[in-house]
Amino acid sequence: MIRVGVNGYGTIGKRVADAVAAQPDMELVGVTKASPDYGVEAASRRGYDLYAAVEDRVDEFAAAGVGLAGALGDLLDAVDVIVDCAPSGVGERNAPIYEAHDTRAVFQGGEDADVAEASFNARGRFEAARGADSVRVVSCNTTALSRLLAPLDETYGVEKARVTLVRRGGDPNETDRGPINDIVPDPATVPSHHGPDVNEILPDVTVDTAALRAPVTGMHTHSVNVTVETAPDPGAVRDLLADESRIFLVPEAAGIDGAGALKEYAADAGRPRGDLWENCVWEESISVTGRDLYLFQNVHQEADVVPENVDAIRAMASDVDAAESVARTNESLGVGLESRLGDGELARAELPADD
Template structure:
């Protein structure tokens, strides 16, 4: 059994904790909270042991009547791997603590690539993470682009990918995010950082990205143009993407017209928190003109990195290979709509 701790029980951390708890080869030892807010109740309902992320805030938990099993140091002593799900930039500040405990760590995509020995996506960089002391699961957007571009490059060769990312302004619980009445270039410079981040996973795939922020919370939308080295027809591309276990082709004619309907579809499918772990590629958008492929995909920013975190833990702490890990993660979570 791989003993796993989750440091930071927020949007990503609570999902990673549930996913780890569902694995037959992993034990979730506990999760940390930085303050005794409503997340404490969610962890308690699931029976997860709770640790203080920041030792000198333990009094706040006592004052709120919340029992702690210990603090972060205790959790790190009890696990084989910690998954850092702290806010962007805080992971880097936590790095020396993990090093001091000699505890391998899986960071998230809000950290710079330099925080870890290697960046991770199961479709591209599984073996590079084998036995590493630190890996970084790339961001939600980079995860989705890597999943899409890897099979296209392997099968047809990617001469150049150009992607416009319309990013959600904030997650549904983030009341302080925006914009609320505009669509804002973010960053206004082109290319955005997403393309270089894809190259952390797929170093030989030329990709330029431009990013905007929109007043929505549900999902990101990518408008993708890939110039391929050969000229397949759109049906062949469709079949290729349909074979990818973490890509869901949104069926033509199903009446799913946007992120709202996609989330409803996920809820109807019984998905926890309406999570969509897969890239959602609009089937009817897959169009090929000469060597140019066009398509739209939606990305559930809170969810697509979750199976990747599970695989990253296996890459770091077991000898299970990529195919076996992905299959096990998919089966236990129910990935594949």
């Protein structure tokens, strides 16, 4: 069993903790919080041991009547791998603490690439993490772009990809984020960090990214144009992407017209927190003009990096190969959303029985 801790039980950390707890070959030893707010209840309800992320805040937990199993140092001494899910930039400050405890660490995409020995995506860079003491799972948008561009490059050869990313303003619980009445270039310069970050995963793919921030909280949206070396058939592209276990082709027949309906579809499918771990590619958007491929995809920023974190842990701390790790993660979480609409009949037996 790989013993795992999560440092920072926030948007990403609470999802990674649940995903780790669901793995047959991993044990979630505990999670940390910096403050004793509502998040501690979620950990307690799940039976997760709670540790203080910051040693000198232990008294705040006691004052709030929240029991602790210890502080971060105790957790680090009890695990094989710590997954740092602290706010962007805090991970870099935590890195020396992990090194001092000789604990392997997985960082998130809010950190710069040089925080870790390697950047990670299970589709393109599993082996780079093998045996590493630290890896960085690239950001949610970068993860989605890497998942998409890897099969396109392998099959058609990517001459150049150009992506416009419409980023959600903040997560649903981030009441202080914006914009609320604008669409803001962020950054106004090109490239945004996503293109260079994709090259940490796929060094040979030429990609330009431009990003905006919009007043939505549900998902990011990407407008993608890829010039490929050999002209693709749109149907073959659809088949290629449908074969990718972490890409969900949103069928036209489903009548899903945006992030709101997509999130409801996920909730109806029984997804925890309504999470969509897969890239959501609008099937009818896949269009080809000469060697130019166009499509739109949506990315659930709170969720898509979660299976990648699980695979990163396995790559660092076991000898399981990429295909086996991805299969195990997908199986244990239920990754691999497929609509039954459009391709064939929905069997009556699969619908809830009438009274």
